[in-house]
Amino acid sequence: MTAQHDEAEGERRAWAWSAHLLKGGTTPWSRWAGTGERTGRVLPGAQQLEMLRRLNLAAHDLGVRPEPALARRVLEASAPGRGRPDLELLGAAPPSRFGPAPVDPAQLPADELIRVTTSLLAEDLVAAPLPGAVLVPPWRRPGSLVHRWRPRYRLVGDPWRADTARRHLVAQGRPPGGPEPTVLVLGGPLSTMLVDLWTDRSFSTGGPVPSWRTWVDTVVETGRLGRGADPVASARRWTGRVGADRVRVVLDPGALPGQVGVRRVPPAPLLPADATDLARRVGGVLGLLVTPARGRQVLRQVLLPRLLEAPEPLPGAPLGVPPEHHRWVVRRSRRLRHELLAAPYPVVGTVLGSPDALLDHPRRLAGAEPGEPHDDRVLDLAVRMLLEHADPHPAPHAATHAATHADRPRQEDRP
Amino acid sequence: MSRRVLLHVGTPKTGTSHLQDVLFRNRERLLEAGVLYPADRFDAHFLAALDLMRLPWGGLETEAIGAWDELAAKVRAHEGTAIISHEILATASRSQVGRALASLGHDDGTEVHVVVSVRDLVRQIPAEWQENVKHRSTITFERFLAELRDPERATRIATWFWGVQEIPEILDRWGHALPPERVHVVTVPPPGGPRDLLWQRFSHTFGLDELGEVELDLEAERANPSLGVPETALLRRINKAVNPVLEPPDYRPLVRELLAHQTLSARTRSARLGLPADVHPWAEELGHAWVEELRRRGYDVVGDLDDLTGAPAAPHWADPDSPRESQVASAAVDAIRALLIDNARLRHEEARLHGEVDHLRRELDAARPVQRAKERALRVVRRSAAGRALHRAYRLARGRSSRSA
The missing domain is CATH 3.40.50 (Rossmann fold)
Known part of the structure; x- marks a missing residue:
């Protein structure tokens, strides 16, 4: 058998595998033996083919069938951003002295597949309609008599909490602003504020957001907390701008409703670490498709509700500060409390709640099980979200797949 | 088509x-x-x-x-x-x-x-490294x-x-x-x-x-001019210092344009980047x-x-990771000089803009009593139904039907 024959055979095997995957197949490339004819201009990359196989596997588990259009989109997708290029399948292409080495797609790191998936997910989210504006009764609208009696406010500090509260208040006909509003600086335990700050950035676009681990390592290394996690600095800045009588540091969550003139303000949504990381990665792609303002809307008004209202609760622990940084967080939270206590009223305004609320306790931190995003779980979640609108009928050959392990060679998968 | x-x-x-x-x-x-x-x-x-x-x-x-x-x-x-x-x-x-x-x-x-x-x-290869540093x-x-x-x-x-x-x-x-x-x-x-x-x-x-x-x-x-060995080494050190504090929209005009392209690239007598012998x-x-x-x-x-095979290795190779410190210092002085000149330009610009703001503020102050009188007159007129109707007619005549802010 000649080398040329082997090369052609390898390519024919790859085209057949691609067709098999398009039909919902799940056989790994390393076990695939069938051959077929070329059906496109170029063979899809190993990342795209393996991604489709994972999608089919997940679909079989969920008892759904991916739409053919989705399968085609997966194969045609290019991973956005900088990273490894589309790779050749090991054994499919003739050996070359140039280009990246071909790979066994099953060995690709999840991160490579996430790049492809988040690109498709971002496209889906952009195409989804934004929820309509909430209809506020006339007597609650700005300018109404009732509205004029309510306190005027502006929310700053912990951005994730502030955003949740703000959206709730807008829906209640209590938007922030108005003449000379009181500035409410939201704060809490430092570990929570750090998590909230990264979560808020993950649900925003307009610039790359580093991974949780990289971000929190940098915070610890540089000692710079960032605006959203340093209520003392925020209060200082705002008292300088509007005067101490209009600044209140809200450390007691129970005090907030009274300050904004409502009975209750919902807490900020708590997501598993993997869901937040998925938002971060999708946000990175959205930044390439839509303006930052629209990207933020899409993340918070389309993706966030889908994550919170998933048919099955999302697995995984919420984000937490890694144990090796606990001591630093405890020390830094003490320093924050000290700074707040040491700052007189003209510097930070009124403090609502005890400054102890800023403290992180070593035992409480040690007792919590801090979640950290994991690529495999993020990929699973992304795939699940892509399949959310899939046809609920099982694929014709699902019965043969459901009981078998994906990596097991199956003759019935061969054409 | x-x-x-x-x-x-x-x-x-x-x-x-x-x-x-x-x-x-x-x-x-x-x-x-x-x-x-x-x-x-x-x-x-x-x-x-x-x-x-x-x-x-x-x-x-x-x-x-x-x-x-x-x-x-x-x-x-x-x-x-x-x-x-x-x-x-x-x-x-x-x-x-x-x-x-x-x-x-x-x-x-x-x-x-x-x-x-x-x-x-x-x-x-050296050019791409330099581009990365830039x-x-x-x-x-x-x-x-x-x-x-x-x-x-x-x-x-x-x-x-x-x-x-x-x-x-x-x-x-x-x-x-x-x-x-x-x-x-x-x-x-x-x-x-x-x-x-x-x-x-x-x-x-x-x-x-x-x-x-x-x-x-x-x-x-x-053009995308090249830098020499000490200049690239200096830029890499600058990156280390400014990366955490300088956002990309500021980095581009200040570091890449002003320092690298306009200042350091003019130092053409320093050693050029090349590949080591191994x-x-x-x-x-x-x-x-x-x-x-x-x-x-x-x-x-x-x-x-x-042309793609490249020139033979140069007899002397200057290592950009261990540059001659005197040359880096000389490049740094040029960089400081450029920054000071640019800073002075910005100070003059700032002073000019302050002057403009003061001038506008004075004009605004001069116009304020007239504006206040007009607003007072309008408030008085709009107290009665006839006054409001008159005001509406006036606005329509002027071609504006929306309420003023």
């Missing part, structure tokens, strides 16, 4: 900035001759490339949304020849190449030509070389470098669907040759020397392999493929 599209897809550091500058500044003259260079801003094709490849670029990507489709629509609407040029297109994936060719009308009969300008690795990188030259030579090519730097520099692979992706005579390889002449030889090669490839009466202004306004043979060997492969493929070569 364009009859012919010339798509220049790379590679970086091969005189592309000069070519794009000439094409942009002469776009109206070119259009009179039937050649479209569709750009309303200098970086229009860069933005289109970012959009096509979904690449983030320090915030610029937000300006790139939809740019490729707009560019392709202009090309399709033009009857004649169109030119697109940006070097980062070299890194496009096969599916992106497919999308690009389809959007330019390749499947509908447009004659698409791909042009790749190439330079030997002996010069490209884009905030703090990687040492030694580490950079190690990452490039690692067969895994798993790091961001290696992925990007080979994506935009591995010529046979770039041509595999871009030339896959084209006959070899429509793939043009323009080689950058070796150092020391005639100064305008590269331009002649570009001009011939893009058909600019066949435009008859059309005279192009070839004076370069934009890496040189590897780059040379790779160059030979590329030449052999490109000859086999039968592309249209403008220049000499042997």
